[in-house]
């Protein structure tokens with residue numbers, strides 16, 4: 001095996017998908033992350049890892065050695081088992097003479113326990129070229145069980161030499177980033193760029209991540225085998241295979257999620273004792289193509305077709321079965337796009353977003369009916385995509401003002417996408433007037449902290465005054481609670 005001349009741990013470390021007895025540890029060897037192959041020859045390298053009870057690595061609990069192979073772009077995914085439930089651990093890697101920075105992770109609580117409290121950080125939509133990842137710096141400092149990422153971890157779009165609105169003056173990004181990602185090499189390089197961000201690395205090192213994806217991990221508004229430009233499906237599926245492969249390589253995901261060609265099993269369920277069940281949806285791979293050619297359109301027979309699906313039949317059945325079997329107080333559904341109805345205006349000429357659940361109303365209705373049938377009292381839907389914080393009441397029937405509220409939806413704004421933003425946006429003021437169940441929105445960048453206990457859920461919507469320069473302080477734009485057994489958001493003063 002060749003020596004590694006310079007530090008290969010440039011992209012940091014990560015952990016994810018906590019179980020009561022196991023977590024996944026991740027790193028990648030890339031001494032020159034902005035070059036294809038990361039500056040390593042196309043051969044295998046041994047990577048040692050260790051996991052300790054303390055941040056000084058005095059009491060090791062597990063250790064081992066794995067191979068970083070060129071086929072996986074020298075990424076490693078270590079599934080450590082036999083751990084104690086509900087506690088933090090510290091981990092690090094070694095390669096040749098180099099030691100990685102340490103990471104901290106946390107196992108899930110015992111399966112049959114009722115933990116007193118759970119705290120999740122929510123994040124989505126991090127266009128590198130629109131601003132700094134300051135939200136992750138603040139998330140890194142928060143006391144959390146895990147970060148739940150709701151998609152658009154990266155964007156396929158070109159990043160210019162000064163990183164767009166980051167406006168770098170102290171470095172020049174290479175031209176490999178200045179084109180839309182299409183090939184496996186392109187997507188791998190794009191993850192290297194995003195993961196070289198120090199704030200994102202800090203968040204990964206501080207907390208386990210639980211990720212799902214939206215569209216931009218592959219291509220804007222793709223649906224199953226269809227891209228937005230009408231490419232032949234077999235051509236787009238080759239691109240999807242490249243994007244899925246790079247996603248799996250670069251996320252702290254288990255081996256069982258490793259993609260096969262253009263297919264990757266991503267939807268999954270995590271338990272946090274009996275306090276919370278977290279169901280993560282894949283809302284891209286199995287969905288029907290958007291109705292009426294996508295975009296904001298008038299709903300009609302094409303969008304209302306009951307055969308249309310957001311989840312595919314197997315995933316839908318899996319979710320409904322999982323809700324029926326749930327023993328959790330809180331059922332949290334993590335998925336990428338807006339679930340509740342959202343009309344752009346109050347009069348009869350309204351349009352809806354065909355890419356969100358409004359374009360798949362029969363699919364949404366099957367989930368709401370299933371949640372009702374399962375007598376799911378405390379359903380909280382999480383989403384992202386729109387680059388705006390929102391709190392929405394999910395009504396059983398959005399057309400009936402007297403229809404009961406049956407769940408809450410929390411949409412997290414973007415980490416950086418759409419630049420600095422503003423508290424109020426004219427478009428969203430109109431939407432709020434047209435959709436009374438849209439209880440709150442804020443158009444700045446930021447993140448959400450979701451805090452769950454026996455009595456209530458609490459959501460704190462955190463915002464940043466700017467992201468086009470680094471180092472913004474964080475403030476809280478609004479907080480809501482949901483009392484267990486009484487669906488509906490209550491604003492906190």
Ligand SMILES: [Fe+2]
Pocket residue numbers: 125126152216385386387417
């Ligand atoms: Fe986005």
